[in-house]
Amino acid sequence: MITLIQKNQQLFILGALILFVMIVLWALQYGIIRYGQTVLTQTLRYWAVLKQYLSRSKRLIRLRNNYPKIYHALSQRLHIQHFYGLPLTLLILVMGYILSLFFGLVEDVVTSDTIVAMDYFASHQMSMLSESPIVKFFILITSFASTATTCLIIFLTCVLCWVIRQRYIVIGLMVATLGSTVFTFLSKLLFHRDRPADILLFERTDSFPSGHATVTVALYGFLAYLVIRFSHSFTRQVRVLVITVFFSILVGLSRIVLNEHYLSDVLGGYLVGALWLTVAMSVTEWLGASHRIDWQTEWSVANIRLVWLSIVCVIIGTVLYAALYQFPLLL
Template identity: 60%
Template sequence: MITLLQTHQPLLVLSVLLLIVIVILWGLQYVVIRYGKSAFMLIKRYWHKFEQYFGVDKRLTHLKNSQPKLYQFLWRRLHAQHFHGLPLNILSLLMIYIAAVFVGLVEDVVTSDSIVALDHLVSQQMSLLSEAGVIDVFIAITSLASTPITILVMLLTAMVCWVVRQRYIIIGLLIAVIGSTIFTFVTKMLFQRARPIDILLLESTYSFPSGHATVTVALYGFLAYIAIRFSERFAVQVRIVMMTILVTVLIGLSRIVLNEHYLSDVLGGYLVGTLWLTVAISVTEWLTIKDKINWQITWSNAQIYLVWFSVVGVLMSTLIYARIYQFPLLL
């Protein structure tokens, strides 16, 4: 038994890791759906009490009378109901934070910090799975973020947006995918990091950051954002977020299992994708307040069928692409 566990240790660790991720996401989904709204209302209640206790209204009135320009500036920056206020500030701070973390990761990779040693350790362990049957599954998963499938998803999304007459959403989609792709290409050329030695699928580009991880967050993250904005049910919105996180983890993990990328490459791709996803969401929300996008539309049955047809078409195309193109590349 001990010998069997030692022989299949990487596969066991991988299975346990996936199980932990699924359990955590399911637990978060349950907690947020059950207690999310009540927790939000509780926060609002305590915030109102905080305002009353410190006399915020009186202080603001005094500030408005004594320093009207300062009051207007603060109001515009902190007003939660106005996009140019608190939402834009939060998005801007998020972009700055993501960029700072990415710079820190780049510094660690360039200076051969401890994360590089972890990269090679994980890569060595994943090379032991090269003959395992699970490789076929991860080839299909990784195909979801391949260039042909990415283009197909973008075209189908643009078609749906055009049919429901919300064409300005396409601008955010293009910013997320094209912006992150160009940024990733430039970064790859700048650092020219070689891919792992035991790579399973032939690749001609450099390793850092992972393009698949980048486009997963940028593209599928933006699709999740669209679905959440069109959805009116809180439970559905939470499930969309959790499903998107699971898909993101699986595609990133597939790049590591197939030894296409190091762990830090995938983390870098996640950061780049999140950065451009935030930019795309910011632009889309700005277009929304300009009345260019209406999220409160009524969907016809034909439009709903078109969405599901697109989803099924993408999944089938992914499997066909994996079988016809990806599997022959298996070294």
């Protein structure tokens, strides 16, 4: 057994990593489903108590009396009843935090910090799997974030939004996909980073950040957000979130296994995708608050069947794309 592990060390580590991620996500899902609503209720209760305490603060009372406009603007940021209050404040804070993480990653990449050494180490280890059968699996996974597949998904989503008469959702979809795509394209031109030497599938674009990782978080994340928003089951919402996170990790891992990107490229792609996903969610929530999107719309049996038909079309299209275009690149 030990000899077998030593001969397939990289494959064993990769399998152990995927298993570890699955266990962590399962535990997280279990914890959220079992305790999430209780924690949320307690948090809202503590938040109400904190607001009452702050309303009696002498300093805040002085601020309200001396600067009523400033006090009103600040107090509006703490309301949880409408989108323009605490939800918008949190979304802006999240966007700022993601941007700071991205700029920090860029600084590490540019200054050849520790993460670059990790990039080369991971790339070297993955190059030893170039003859492994696992490569074909990851080619199929990475094909779900290809340009052809994402265009198909966008088209089918637009058709579905038109059928259910929720056309304004398309605006958020375009913000997530086009915004992240343009940002990634400009970033590649700016940083002009070469791809790993042992790349398995030929790519014409530069390396940083990973476009596949970006579109996975931006597009699939937005689709998961729509499912969560339309769903009335807390358990289903949590499971959709966990599955989307696991799928995003698999796609990012596929870019590293295939030596299409360095580790930092994938991390950068995740951050760019998360940034534009947050922007798209903010725009969509604003449209919902303006009564342009009805989250309580009833889904007919025909509409649900259309969703499943779209999923089947995406799977078949991805398999055909991988078989007819991606796999021949290995030969």
